[in-house]
Amino acid sequence: MRDIDDNEPGWQDVLKLLYAKARRARVIGLTGSPGVGKSTITDALVERFRAKGLTVGVVAVDPTSPFSGGAILGDRIRMQRHATDEGVFIRSLATRGHFGGLTASARGVVTVMEAMGLDVVLVETVGVGQDEVEIVRMADTTVVVTIPGMGDDIQAIKAGILEAGDIFVVNKADRDGAGRTVNELKGMLSLSGDHNRRAGWEPPIVSTCAIDGKGLDELVDTLDEHYKVLTADGGQMLTERRKEGFRRELLELVQAGMMQRLLARLEQGEGLAPVIERVLEGVEDPYTASENILATILGD
């Protein structure tokens, strides 16, 4: 599985074959700022789903230097105690380049795990950027993790993923200000979250202290409850979610393909260097320059 995220053409062919064979797993996304304890929670969820006899995959999306392309595995090491459990598969995924790709890569790994027949796939993302929002939106259930006392910016973080969250976790709930954080979250959710409310699901807030194992059983119960809602009435809600996920995946794949062709065609032509030179000298502005490039490539 080493090269699934390399987006090589060969792998795409493999994914096509796997896709046809894969039954869909239950996909759970976990996201939140760095340091909120997502890995500890993921670890606990793996343990609890395994105890229920379910096989579990973990896709951990780690940020990567855009310069070096190398992945930092962070605290993946913690998960090593599952390493000998054949019912658990763990895959770390690095951020790939600028032009999309990460969501498609993550989706590709999920497809492989689905083809392996895993029951539950946990997708854990570090960060609060647009990429992360995209990734969690491919999950059937999205868990947003926060902690007390993240400072003034907490509102700003929440804004980005507030409406993407189906379940909110306030971890490290033994800390000062946990009650205030829960109340702030409640307040923000009451102003937002239409996307869930329309579907008849009021996103609950679960307080945990994951390092001591507190609140995790409740979190699993809440996850099961959400899955029950998703699959009720013939799974209409689940189908709608997955349609939206496929739409985003398709657009990302098409976009990535277009960029690939764009860059290839630029290489064939004069390339970008002389254009950049003209922009730098102020002879041309970037808007006109980009329109010219587009017209050349698309021939319109």
Add this chain to the structure above:
Amino acid sequence: MRDIDDNEPGWQDVLKLLYAKARRARVIGLTGSPGVGKSTITDALVERFRAKGLTVGVVAVDPTSPFSGGAILGDRIRMQRHATDEGVFIRSLATRGHFGGLTASARGVVTVMEAMGLDVVLVETVGVGQDEVEIVRMADTTVVVTIPGMGDDIQAIKAGILEAGDIFVVNKADRDGAGRTVNELKGMLSLSGDHNRRAGWEPPIVSTCAIDGKGLDELVDTLDEHYKVLTADGGQMLTERRKEGFRRELLELVQAGMMQRLLARLEQGEGLAPVIERVLEGVEDPYTASENILATILGD
């Protein structure tokens, strides 16, 4: 200036005209996780640059819900004391949609501020995602702000922007563990940062306690020092940076234009709905589907 980030065609024309007239400002990017005190530092920098007689623009990039499209202004309120100073312009910018755009929008606002003749433009971004990395890379100098005790994920955050940083700030340096954070940063920088080292600049680490005003004069001195290095020898280093920035801006503009045309052409055709239906039913996989869409649009 209300609609600069709306990417309306009309504004693009305005930006073209402004671009021709704009002299380049000194652009400083500030980035870091939520809660590290970026706004307090930005505020202090505005004050200090103003004291030097320089006019200052601030572009604050706030995360936005991808669902509602509304911007959370967060703690912009703090900056209100500059509201009556005619030498200070502040503009909050929301995250726009999925397909790029934010970097181009931020660049557009910077262009407007440059055309206004502002001397220094501070671009402040919340978060550590790919978007943020792209935005800080359009700056002449990038300041990465962190605080002690961000937890295990600190290494993961750093990885994403470590090599983009020209100056590192450990804020809230009166907190426990500040020395350790500085040492960790030093260690990580010694393993990385080639991009700076090649240019003869060893990224310094400045300890601050912004809320008490400590370390901020040193930060301004360090910023000035970096600018001196950038502009030395006829500004070769500055030119190289800006070329790289233009290259990224051009690619983003071209990409946005391609996506616009893609979506328009999809609307003319059968649209995505039947394709999504086929993917959902397992009749078609997303990879084949996206290749078909591309072939139809590009005619190859």
